[in-house]
Amino acid sequence: MSSSERVAVVGGGISGLTTAFYLARAGCKVALFEASDQFGGLGTFFEHQGRTFERFYHCMLPTDEDLLNLLSELSLENETYWKETTFGYLSGHTIYPLNTAIDLLRFKPLSLLSRIRVGLTGLYGSIASSKGLDDVTSADWLKSLSGSEAFEKFWRPLLEAKFGDRFQQVPALWFWTRFNREKGSKKEEKGYIHGGYKRIVDTLLQALKQYGVDIYAEAPVREIDHSEENGVTFRAGNILHSCDRIVITTPLPVLKSLSSDNFRDRYLSRLNLDIDMQGVLNVILFLKKRVSRHYWVAASSADIPFQGVVETSDIMNTEDSGNFHIVHLMKYCHRTSEAFNQPVEEFKRRSITKFCEIFSHISPEDIEHEFVFKAPFVEPIYSLGYAKRKPPEEIVSGKVYLLTTAQVYPTVTSWNGSVGQARKVIAKMGFESALSTR
Numbered sequence: 001m002s003s004s005e006r007v008a009v010v011g012g013g014i015s016g017l018t019t020a021f022y023l024a025r026a027g028c029k030v031a032l033f034e035a036s037d038q039f040g041g042l043g044t045f046f047e048h049q050g051r052t053f054e055r056f057y058h059c060m061l062p063t064d065e066d067l068l069n070l071l072s073e074l075s076l077e078n079e080t081y082w083k084e085t086t087f088g089y090l091s092g093h094t095i096y097p098l099n100t101a102i103d104l105l106r107f108k109p110l111s112l113l114s115r116i117r118v119g120l121t122g123l124y125g126s127i128a129s130s131k132g133l134d135d136v137t138s139a140d141w142l143k144s145l146s147g148s149e150a151f152e153k154f155w156r157p158l159l160e161a162k163f164g165d166r167f168q169q170v171p172a173l174w175f176w177t178r179f180n181r182e183k184g185s186k187k188e189e190k191g192y193i194h195g196g197y198k199r200i201v202d203t204l205l206q207a208l209k210q211y212g213v214d215i216y217a218e219a220p221v222r223e224i225d226h227s228e229e230n231g232v233t234f235r236a237g238n239i240l241h242s243c244d245r246i247v248i249t250t251p252l253p254v255l256k257s258l259s260s261d262n263f264r265d266r267y268l269s270r271l272n273l274d275i276d277m278q279g280v281l282n283v284i285l286f287l288k289k290r291v292s293r294h295y296w297v298a299a300s301s302a303d304i305p306f307q308g309v310v311e312t313s314d315i316m317n318t319e320d321s322g323n324f325h326i327v328h329l330m331k332y333c334h335r336t337s338e339a340f341n342q343p344v345e346e347f348k349r350r351s352i353t354k355f356c357e358i359f360s361h362i363s364p365e366d367i368e369h370e371f372v373f374k375a376p377f378v379e380p381i382y383s384l385g386y387a388k389r390k391p392p393e394e395i396v397s398g399k400v401y402l403l404t405t406a407q408v409y410p411t412v413t414s415w416n417g418s419v420g421q422a423r424k425v426i427a428k429m430g431f432e433s434a435l436s437t438r
């Protein structure tokens with residue numbers, strides 16, 4: 001492969017930034033196009049009192065090998081820090097810690113027999129092979145291992161919290177991977193980075209500039225096309241660009257809208273790209289007091305407007321949190337749902353009222369600042385046999401590549417998953433040599 005190729009990268013989230021980084025390192029002449037005014041995609045930030053905070057909670061896990069290797073390549077390995085975290089489960093008015101076998105045995109909402117079955121399910125999940133799990137639903141798999149009572153009162157709320165009413169379709173392989181990612185090490189540890197995720201984005205952008213990458217913000221790409229006569233072409237703003245190859249890293253559901261009619265008819269129509277995605281609504285509260293002793297409290301119930309409470313300041317040093325106690329109240333839902341489309345002020349008001357009811361030591365006066373963010377495309381809505389239906393990495397052989405969250409399965413959608421997928425696409429393009437780690 002010639003390394004003086006002109007390659008365009010569409011989308012400036014972690015997938016696009018990582019791809020541009022490796023391609024530039026391979027010697028390509030890279031141009032990166034991002035639609036919004038910020039780079040980082042779902043990991044972008046907002047400013048508050050002189051610091052930056054992620055719009056959506058983000059943390060690393062010790063098992064995030066591809067991301068941690070990238071950080072090392074960017075000389076950021078000593079900038080990460082790790083904290084032990086715990087998980088709580090709200091049932092009725094009580095938050096039960098659920099981190100050890102003893103915690104599970106004390107989990108009163110379930111009968112003793114169901115508690116034991118849930119424990120055995122966890123043990124089995126950690127040693128079972130993943131073979132065949134893409135063809136059985138999480139619901140059926142968990143019911144068969146833990147029993148109906150444990151499924152209805154324990155597993156079902158957790159699945160609903162992530163997928164809403166579409167939880168029934170999700171393959172057990174998704175559950176198994178997620179479970180082993182989060183409970184893979186004995187101690188539960190989560191990682192963060194000095195300066196927040198913006199630090200990673202800024203360092204990548206700096207590296208891209210040093211490699212001479214052309215970086216365009218507020219430059220939504222449209223009308224991507226390919227023909228034998230003109231090669232790969234697209235528009236950004238009013239300018240018509242051409243390149244040798246293009247890598248598209250946007251969420252899958254927007255792919256058709258950035259393609260020309262010719263490209264849609266000739267290339268996309270023969271692919272199975274009808275994979276829908278779940279969105280998210282998120283309230284962030286800056287508080288005077290600590291909320292709970294858990295990083296994450298699952299709180300899934302019909303009368304609660306959110307599904308979980310993540311106390312992100314638990315994993316942040318005070319230089320990063322600014323001494324605030326910061327919680328995210330999130331609700332995963334589809335972009336067409338009533339929940340997603342409710343007025344933001346309404347979601348905020350209902351969430352804060354319920355939050356203060358659940359955590360009765362917090363009153364509205366303890367909330368110093370609040371913010372709401374939403375995103376329409378977060379995670380694919382998986383269904384049976386998903387592994388065989390994943391979108392291809394190459395749309396036009398040797399010319400147009402796709403790199404998107406819908407491909408990382410069964411890896412959990414995460415920065416680690418996206419960096420891993422970027423490495424696969426780079427290898428497919430013939431630039432493995434740019435991937436060597438230090």
Ligand SMILES: Cc1cc2nc3c(=O)[nH]c(=O)nc-3n(C[C@H](O)[C@H](O)[C@H](O)COP(=O)(O)OP(=O)(O)OC[C@H]3O[C@@H](n4cnc5c(N)ncnc54)[C@H](O)[C@@H]3O)c2cc1C
Nearest residue numbers: 011013014015034035041042056058059220221413414415
């Ligand atoms: C609530 C929440 C919590 C999460 N928690 C974690 C966590 O703890 N740890 C973790 O690792 N991950 C977490 N994630 C997941 C993680 O954010 C995503 O998996 C990852 O950011 C996906 O990156 P991406 O670059 O593939 O896509 P995106 O981040 O979606 O980036 C796509 C980019 O393409 C741009 N774009 C769209 N259309 C165009 C166009 N026409 N032209 C040019 N650009 C375009 C978009 O503006 C965007 O910047 C979380 C996500 C959410 C929402």
